[in-house]
C-alpha cells in the first residue's frame with residue numbers, strides 16, 4: 378500500500394513537470410491575473426532533448442563546415458588543370474548533401490523545442506591557410522572516407538546518449554530520427570567511398586595510371602555517392 | 604659494356620620522369636594566354652563568393668529562429684531557408700564562372716568557414732523581412748563595386764583590362780536577380796506592414812500561412 382502511494386505521488390509529480398506549468402500559466406492568462414503569457418512555459422520540450430541539444434548543435438556546425446570543405450574540394454577538381462568532372466560531381470554531391478542535412482537538422486532541433494546555437498560556428502574551425510584542399514584524386518577519396526566515418530561516429534554518439542535508459546537522456550524520437558536520416562545513409566556512402574579507394578588504388582598501381590584516372594573519373598560521373 | 608650503357612639510359616630516363624608518381628603526373632604545358640582576368644578583379648570576385656555565403660548563413664539563422672516552437676512561424680522559416688539555399692547557389696555560380704575563366708585554380712583561401720550570423724533573434728516576421736531587404740541592398744552595392752573594379756582595375760601595376768564579359772554577366776544576370784528579389788521583399792514588407800497597422804498579431808499569423816503556400 379505504501380509502495381503504491383509513493384508510486385502514485387511520483388507519477389503525479391512526473392505529470393506535474395510537463396503539464397502544470399503551461400496549463401497554470403494559461404489559467405492565469407484567462408483570468409487576467411497576468412496580462413502577458415510567457416510562451417516558454419508551453420514549449421515542445423520533453424524526453425532527452427536538453428541533454429542531446431549541445432551534441433546536435435555541434436553536429437549541425439560540422440555539417441555546415443563540411444558543406445564548405447567539400448565545396449572547395451569539388452572546385453579544385455573543376456579547374457582546367459585538373460579537369461576531373463567525376464570528382465567535381467562527387468564532392469559537390471557531398472557538399473549539397475551536407476547542406477541539406479544541416480537545414481533538416483535545424484528543423485528537427487526546433488521541432489523538439491531546441492534552438493540552433495550559431496556561436497558554435499566561431500569555435501574550433503581552422504580557417505584556411507593551414508588546411509589544404511588541393512588534393513590528388515586518390516587522396517581526396519581517402520580524406521572523404523575518413524570524414525564520413527567520423528561523422529557516422531558522431532551520429533552514433535548522439536544515438537548512444539539518447540538510448541540511455543535514464544530519465545534525462547532517453548529519447549526514442551531522436552534515436553529513430555538519427556537512425557533513419559543518418560545512420561543507414563552513412564553506411565551506404567562509407568561503403569561506396571571505401572570501394573572507390575580500393576578500386577583506384579589497384580588501377581593506379583600500373584604503368585597506365587594517368588589513363589586509369591581518366592577512366593575512373595568518367596566512371597564517377599555516372600554513379601552517385603549519396 | 605653495352606648492357607651497362609643501356610641500363611644507364613634506362614635509369615636516366617626514369618630520373619627524368621621521376622616527378623611522375625602513380626598519383627601525380629607532373630606539370631602540364633597548357634597555354635595561358637586565354638586567362639585574361641586581372642588580379643584586382645579576381646580578388647573582388649573571391650570576396651563576393653564569401654559575401655554570398657555570409658548572406659546564406661544569415662538567412663539560415665532567420666530560418667532557425669522562425670522554426671522555434673514558441674515563435675512558430677513555419678511560413679517565414681520556409682521562406683528564409685529557401686533564401687539561404689539560394690544565396691549558397693549564388694556563391695556556387697560565381698565559383699563556376701571563375702573556373703570557366705581559368706583564373707581559379709587553387710582553392711584553399713577561397714572560403715572562410717567560421718561564418719557567424721550577425722543577428723539570431725528577431726522581434727517579429729516584419730522585422731526580419733526588413734533586415735533581409737537591407738541585407739540584399741548591401742549585397743547589391745557590393746556587386747556594383749565588383750563591377751566597377753572589373754571594368755577599370757584600380758591597381759597601378761595592372762593593365763587596364765575592361766572585363767566586358769564578367770561585367771555583362773554581373774549586370775545582366777546577377778543584378779537582375781538582385782533587383783527582382785529586392786522588389787519581392789519590399790512588396791512583402793509593404794503588405795505585412797499595412798496588415799499589421801490594425802491587426803498586429805492576426806496580420807502576422809495570416810501572412811505566415813500565406814508564405815507557407817508559396
Ligand SMILES: [Fe+2]
Nearest residue numbers: 655690693742
Ligand atoms: Fe545573392
